[in-house]
Amino acid sequence: MPAKKATHQQTKQHNRDLILKTLFDNPQISRAEIARTTKLTRATVSDMVADLIEEGLVAEVGYGSSIGGRLPVLLSLNADSRYLIGLNLAQDKFIGAVVNLRGEIKETCEAPVGSNNGEQALQIVYQILDQLISTDCKPIVGIGIGTPGLVNAREGIVVNAVNLDWQDLPLARLLETRYHLPVSVLNDSQAMAIGEFVYSGSYKSDDNLIVVNVGYGVGAGILINGRIFQGDGGGAGEIGHVAVQENGVACRCGKYGCLETVASARAVVQRAQVLSETSDPQINSFESLETAFLAGDPLAQRIVTEAGHYLGFSIANLVGTLNIKSILLTGDMTCFGESWLGSVRESMSEAALPRMVQDTQLEIGKLDFRGCILGASASMLLSGYTLLFTQTNNN
């Protein structure tokens, strides 16, 4: 229950949000249908739509069919009336994109990240953003960042990202100062989860969803009632650094036997390097593992299957803890397709309660690396259309 009574201004903003959301959910819709969907009066809808048309956010795009009387005018969100920037810092290269209000990628820019130097990594972020902001896509109304590591999303601080050598970096503040735009900073797996939720077209706005992102690292994003759940410290979904093996190998986080050391893309490459030292083909990269796997190499298949089994046990924990029925897998490891997915499913079923497993749908996500970019940009939509749509008219 909300703790405060709504003011008039908040009510107006709430109605505006409702109408925008309805326009976002429907490619074309009449004023009358908006009124029906939102339960607002026709007059309120008409007034607000007039404002939105004046601001260029909404356009009249044609006529619908009628069951008698005048043909209704159809409205549509003007997808290219505002743009967002999404940035994925989770790979060995940073990838940024300008996307429109429908998540269509308009421009991209990427740069390799070689070193482990925090200041250099930050400079590369600036370079990419400088370039994306100078394209013809205007106005840009916000920047969303998906970064590996532990993030305090409320304050936009990267608490700890080992690979990027960032500790307590106030990334949102730095970027807001430089670009004078609102900035949202999210963990990359959380961003990926938002991307799948908003843009894969499968979810209703109050659904629950878990996305487990299995790449170089392993992390999850958890949506509860359509909102990303970040926990008290922003680290919800950090399942990659929970120990799953007693006496396991050292993890880059400093501990031993973490899920990442047995289930990630990094883990399978390391294991393949060790086990294939004297065999043919010799496997020394993710690409060569993928090639060997697809060629039916038994060692490659065994390594991938084992990694899938470890992941399945951790997913059983998610099932037992949250009982969320839709779970998606994303990230590099999904390139191993059905046979990897099969091994994940097998150990999940073995380790979780049958009554709960039978209602769980574990699938591979629909978006690829773009998921993180789209999710990072969409995080501004989810955090209230307010932020996004009031930016340019100073409400």
Next chain:
Amino acid sequence: MPAKKATHQQTKQHNRDLILKTLFDNPQISRAEIARTTKLTRATVSDMVADLIEEGLVAEVGYGSSIGGRLPVLLSLNADSRYLIGLNLAQDKFIGAVVNLRGEIKETCEAPVGSNNGEQALQIVYQILDQLISTDCKPIVGIGIGTPGLVNAREGIVVNAVNLDWQDLPLARLLETRYHLPVSVLNDSQAMAIGEFVYSGSYKSDDNLIVVNVGYGVGAGILINGRIFQGDGGGAGEIGHVAVQENGVACRCGKYGCLETVASARAVVQRAQVLSETSDPQINSFESLETAFLAGDPLAQRIVTEAGHYLGFSIANLVGTLNIKSILLTGDMTCFGESWLGSVRESMSEAALPRMVQDTQLEIGKLDFRGCILGASASMLLSGYTLLFTQTNNN
């Protein structure tokens, strides 16, 4: 964002809820303070308070201090103006109680549950409720049940409770038909979590909290923004039946190596029975294990510590998954106190990310077996003061 616009009736109910919640949170409070806290107008507060006084829910109890002008009249929720029944089905005996609006237990009733016959267990529920309803505490406005097993709380169905031999039992409907009162059915660990949240006095209304209940079985209750999260199938928190040991012993759920087989009160007794067969003292019950443990018996201490370690690893999974900083332990195993808690903390710290562990407070809960009863009854308060407070005046 809510999908629907509020109607006038809903607004009125919302304001009523806000005022009742403010009265619930404050032992004594003036109309002016209620207006400040809720941001409602003084007139709205006065009108609504007049209604509440007429209904007997609120009373004027004295005068507060003034900083000039008239002394303000202090209001208080009339704790004994309505009663609730809470019922805990999680023990080897069923325990029920009549509680008032402040969670004070007025009457109790219990009955042993010997057999494994579902119909008999249901008859015992009826006996206890018949007796509690016939006490002098009136009016009773709702019944809350905390039951072991998987529960579909929305429909009030016990999906599966192995010990009670209940499958797909429509418990809420049966009780509503018999008693003509609203009934809420919850998993016992979820009920325990609500009890600790509402009545231990430590939590703000939008806090997150995990309560891990370690008794005969093991289960958790998860509160997110002050509301119990039950997952899509009602089974959120069912961590007791996630496998934690490869090649582990058989669990009563039919699987092997579940957390319950190594961390529960049942598990330690079974292990003690096996290991103490030839030793002195011979341990063959939870009570004798407790006695041996308190007397410093090394075998008893080892068994308890090992159980704590297994639990700690599972709690590390909760920390990594949810990053909720307050975690409470409840249930029989808490009788082993600090040394058991220490072993849980130790393995939690070993298995979860240090940055996340350092912000986690793992403590023993404040309520004992009453937690489940209080939580079951309070679930009706949490599910909307609406239900509770409009029942007797047909709004």
